[in-house]
Amino acid sequence: MKIAVVGIGVAGSYLLSRLRDEHTVEGFEMASPSRYYPMCAWGTSRNVMKNFAKNVGLNFDDYLLHTGREMIVDLGGELYPIRLKGLCTFDKKRFEEDLIKDCNVKFNVRVKSIPNGYDLIIDSTGFNRSLLPKIENQYYIPTIEYRVKFKDPPFDDFYIKPFRGLSGYLWFFPLGDRIYHVGAGDYFKRHCKAVEEFVKKYNGEVLMKVGRPVRITPPQYCQPFYNGAVVGVGEAIGTVYPMLGEGIIPSLYSAEALIENLEDLEKYRRTILKIFKPYNTVFQFIQKGLTGKLDLKKDWILLFKIYLHMRFREERYGTQARIRDFYKVVSAAWRKMKTSRNQSSTIESSELS
Numbered sequence: 001m002k003i004a005v006v007g008i009g010v011a012g013s014y015l016l017s018r019l020r021d022e023h024t025v026e027g028f029e030m031a032s033p034s035r036y037y038p039m040c041a042w043g044t045s046r047n048v049m050k051n052f053a054k055n056v057g058l059n060f061d062d063y064l065l066h067t068g069r070e071m072i073v074d075l076g077g078e079l080y081p082i083r084l085k086g087l088c089t090f091d092k093k094r095f096e097e098d099l100i101k102d103c104n105v106k107f108n109v110r111v112k113s114i115p116n117g118y119d120l121i122i123d124s125t126g127f128n129r130s131l132l133p134k135i136e137n138q139y140y141i142p143t144i145e146y147r148v149k150f151k152d153p154p155f156d157d158f159y160i161k162p163f164r165g166l167s168g169y170l171w172f173f174p175l176g177d178r179i180y181h182v183g184a185g186d187y188f189k190r191h192c193k194a195v196e197e198f199v200k201k202y203n204g205e206v207l208m209k210v211g212r213p214v215r216i217t218p219p220q221y222c223q224p225f226y227n228g229a230v231v232g233v234g235e236a237i238g239t240v241y242p243m244l245g246e247g248i249i250p251s252l253y254s255a256e257a258l259i260e261n262l263e264d265l266e267k268y269r270r271t272i273l274k275i276f277k278p279y280n281t282v283f284q285f286i287q288k289g290l291t292g293k294l295d296l297k298k299d300w301i302l303l304f305k306i307y308l309h310m311r312f313r314e315e316r317y318g319t320q321a322r323i324r325d326f327y328k329v330v331s332a333a334w335r336k337m338k339t340s341r342n343q344s345s346t347i348e349s350s351e352l353s
């Protein structure tokens with residue numbers, strides 16, 4: 001087939017690499033090669049990524065920047081450690097560059113309409129979803145991220161601080177050589193001030209600032225996945241774990257599903273819905289939290305289902321999942337949300353939980 005891959009992020013670059021031997025593939029990317037910087041904290045699970053890398057003849061360990069021992073969760077009055085099982089940061093920029101080595105990619109091209117002359121056009125434009133029909137009622141989290149150098153880093157491992165109300169979190173992810181991604185995403189838009197305050201507090205030197213929204217609506221509600229000769233993958237069809245904003249591995253799962261079903265897009269649709277069914281529960285939980293309808297006494301079953309999903313996939317998420325950790329983190333954020341709702345009717349404050 002003659003295939004156009006529009007959007008050369010993690011899904012698009014992986015697809016170019018996987019498809020180029022059997023098909024004629026051409027890539028289009030709106031960024032210029034010199035300015036391209038994957039807007040992402042570059043955190044992932046080494047256990048899964050090593051298999052994706054192997055599929056395209058790369059060794060994932062060559063891209064590792066930091067392998068975590070523990071994730072420190074800042075609950076306000078307490079720093080709560082969660083054991084990690086393969087969560088790492090990797091050089092996502094170099095990884096994507098290596099995926100497209102020797103591929104035909106046109107940079108500086110923002111594709112606005114469906115290109116002619118292809119048997120299949122893959123919309124891998126992430127949040128933009130530039131070629132598939134637009135979808136209503138989308139939930140997304142605005143984010144900002146700085147690349148920061150610290151003379152005296154406040155932590156030496158992964159650190160997160162949830163926002164009050166389970167609406168997002170601030171992250172501090174090590175990239176090695178005292179450089180970190182410090183970012184935050186918050187549905188209630190407290191993220192910019194939180195990152196600025198964190199970097200100032202610990203005297204960080206800001207090397208770069210980026211930001212974009214992350215889609216958290218799961219695939220079930222991001223249909224259609226295909227329309228005529230256009231088919232979507234990755235964040236364009238909602239492959240982001242809604243609770244964490246984690247989209248690298250899910251986007252690569254969707255890319256593999258597309259490769260398997262290239263000739264049968266209806267089967268691709270069904271496969272995606274099956275793979276991402278557990279995300280519906282997570283989304284339901286988050287949506288209830290964001291709209292003030294969460295009642296932990298009634299909705300504990302949702303949380304328990306999410307816990308079970310992660311408990312049996314510790315390698316996949318790179319994190320130990322224990323019921324007491326779940327309960328501790330969620331109930332702390334929830335308690336603070338209730339307290340603040342009692343104190344004021346809005347969630348306007350820029351403070352973290």
Ligand SMILES: Cc1cc2nc3c(=O)[nH]c(=O)nc-3n(C[C@H](O)[C@H](O)[C@H](O)COP(=O)(O)OP(=O)(O)OC[C@H]3O[C@@H](n4cnc5c(N)ncnc54)[C@H](O)[C@@H]3O)c2cc1C
Pocket residue numbers: 006007008009010011012028029030031038039040041042043044109110111112124125126127128129130143144145183211212213214233234235236239240245246247248249251
């Ligand atoms: C600040 C931030 C931090 C994150 N941190 C993590 C993390 O640590 N771990 C994790 O797993 N996930 C993380 N995510 C989510 C993850 O980055 C994405 O879900 C994932 O990269 C989606 O992959 P994709 O290939 O579908 O889209 P993207 O990686 O977003 O790639 C889309 C590409 O399409 C290009 N493009 C868009 N429109 C057009 C157009 N019209 N024409 C041509 N090109 C176009 C863009 O320039 C981009 O290169 C984070 C997201 C953000 C915003």
